[in-house]
Every structure is written in C-alpha cells, then in structure tokens.
Amino acid sequence: MREPLRVLIADDELLARKRLSRLLAALPDVSVCGEAVDGDAVLAAVRAGGVDVVLLDIHMPGLSGLDAMGLLPAGGPHVIFCTAHAEHAVTAFEHGAVDYVLKPVEAARLQKALERVRARQPASPVPAKAKALPVPPPASPERERERPAFARLPIPTRQGLVLVSPDAISHASLEDELVTVFTAQGDFLTDFTLNELADKLPAEHFHRVHRRALLNLSHVTRLEPLETGGYLARTARGHSVEVSRQSARDLRRLLGLRKGAEDEGP
Structure with a gap:
C-alpha cells in the first residue's frame, strides 16, 4: 500500500476549502494535514513539516499563491494550483507547479493532478517503517x-x-x-x-x-x-x-x- 499524500488546503474561501476537503476524503491514499487561509499560513504550515502537497489558490489576502510558492524552501512540497483564474497558468508552470486545476474542482481532475505528484516522487525500496532521508547529489x-x-x-x-x-x-x-x-x-x-x-x-x-x-x-x-x-x-x-x-x-x-x-x- 502506498503511503498517503499529506495535503495542505490553502484558500481564503471557506466553501472552496470545504469542497476540496470533501473531494480529498473520497480519494485513496490521501490525507488532509491542514488548512490555510493566506500565504503566511501556508509558509508556517510548511515550516512545521508534514506537508507533501499544497492545493494553492492564486488570489489570497497578503501574499498571493504565486508569491507564497516562490518562498517555499528548496525541496519543499509539491504545488497544485486550484483557482478560478486561468490567466496565471503559464507563470505557475514556469515556477514549477505540478498542475493547474480550474474551479469548480472536479474529483477526477483533482485525482489526476495528485497522480502527477505521485509520478514525480522517486520510488523507494525502503520499507515504510525505515523511511530513508533524501540524499542530496554530491556537489563540487x-x-x-x-x-x-x-x-x-x-x-x-x-x-x-x-x-x-x-x-x-x-x-x-x-x-x-x-x-x-x-x-x-x-x-x-x-x-x-x-x-x-x-x-x-x-x-x-x-x-x-x-x-x-x-x-x-x-x-x-x-x-x-x-x-x-x-x-x-x-x-x-x-x-x-x-x-x-x-x-x-x-x-x-x-x-x-x-x-x-x-x-x-x-
């Protein structure tokens, strides 16, 4: 069995967060690890650890979703944008987003985006109880x-x-x-x-x-x-x-x- 993806939901709209939470609850191998209403809360949650994926809105109070993504640490969680604004898709992908899902988010589309995250994760032969830490490539x-x-x-x-x-x-x-x-x-x-x-x-x-x-x-x-x-x-x-x-x-x-x-x- 695959380890569940730990997903942080980041959206300033309560209804949008509830919808994403409901869709995620119906998907296999996924767990919601928290919610955030703005970019600062996203960064705080990521710093606390335990986040594999951020479902990130574009327009939020304070830092935008793109701003928050730019401040994520190297090697941090994958980002899937969930937004009603299609015009930022090119910029989002240029900044390394895994996917760009337009609202209203549908279950099949969200599952496809999460599978893209799975495809980017390296396969590990190490059992879950002895999870290995990532080893950075040697530097000159x-x-x-x-x-x-x-x-x-x-x-x-x-x-x-x-x-x-x-x-x-x-x-x-x-x-x-x-x-x-x-x-x-x-x-x-x-x-x-x-x-x-x-x-x-x-x-x-x-x-x-x-x-x-x-x-x-x-x-x-x-x-x-x-x-x-x-x-x-x-x-x-x-x-x-x-x-x-x-x-x-x-x-x-x-x-x-x-x-x-x-x-x-x-």
Whole structure:
C-alpha cells in the first residue's frame, strides 16, 4: 500500500476549502494535514513539516499563491494550483507547479493532478517503517563554497538584514551606484554589489545579463528583441530588465535557440 499524500488546503474561501476537503476524503491514499487561509499560513504550515502537497489558490489576502510558492524552501512540497483564474497558468508552470486545476474542482481532475505528484516522487525500496532521508547529489568543492549557509539569503539593507529565498528574487539592478533586489516580498536597496550577489546565488538560475543587471531566468515570461541585438526581459511581476547583445547570444545558446545573423560573427 502506498503511503498517503499529506495535503495542505490553502484558500481564503471557506466553501472552496470545504469542497476540496470533501473531494480529498473520497480519494485513496490521501490525507488532509491542514488548512490555510493566506500565504503566511501556508509558509508556517510548511515550516512545521508534514506537508507533501499544497492545493494553492492564486488570489489570497497578503501574499498571493504565486508569491507564497516562490518562498517555499528548496525541496519543499509539491504545488497544485486550484483557482478560478486561468490567466496565471503559464507563470505557475514556469515556477514549477505540478498542475493547474480550474474551479469548480472536479474529483477526477483533482485525482489526476495528485497522480502527477505521485509520478514525480522517486520510488523507494525502503520499507515504510525505515523511511530513508533524501540524499542530496554530491556537489563540487567550488559549488559547495558558493552555496549559502541558509535556505534564505540574508540581504543587508539600511533597515537591517532581510531574509529572502533565492527563488523569490526575480532580478537585481544597479542604479545611481545603488543595487536594488526585486523579490516577491518587495524591493530592497542593499549594500551588496552585483558581483557579490552573483557569487551568493545559484548560477543555474541567475545570470549577469547586463553590467547593471542580474536576472533570474525562472521569473522571465517574455524576451522582446531590441534593435541593439539584445532583449528586454519581462518578469512575472511586470518588471523590465535590459539584456545586452552579448548576453542575448549567451541566452540563445542556453535556451537552445537557432542562431541569429548577429551570432555568426567571429
């Protein structure tokens, strides 16, 4: 028998939570481990542990569902969005959502979404009574030195240290000799230089796209070509980040795009 998926229901509407709870009660190998009415409650429940899946609404008081997802710890629970707003689906999948279910949620559709979660879970030969802890892949000494000591990056600001999940950072830019870090929690002026930030953030997601900008590709929804040969990167929160011509070449190679005429030079 499979171990039950522990599901957290996150929706600010009581009727929506009751419907999801009723549907989950009829499904095999599923247990409801709690309910949350806003993003802060979601994060608190996840920090407490015992959550495998979050059924997450988009629009909630305070943090939106997308904001809350961006603050979940690495290796945290899977996210299935359950919402009436279809227009956020692309962004949700770009941020790593397992599925995007539109309200009113139907039993068969919810079960299919949960099976997608099951498919992403590694099969374990270890008996349930001796459940093994996940073992992270080995890291090179160079990457180990670059890895932050905490799941959240401490950003020194004039108001003190702000702890931010790297996944929640969309970009950082230099204006008038000051660096601003743009996050799901807000935007913060910091004493870090762009080079210092780049050294502290995961290189697989963050790229120096301009001498005055550092960009998290996970937050980019569109790349608009510029006459200079570069791009204007649009983020999920509606910000614009200029990508230089050389960095645009690097991005095309990274994304596996066909070379343009400007890439044919020596």
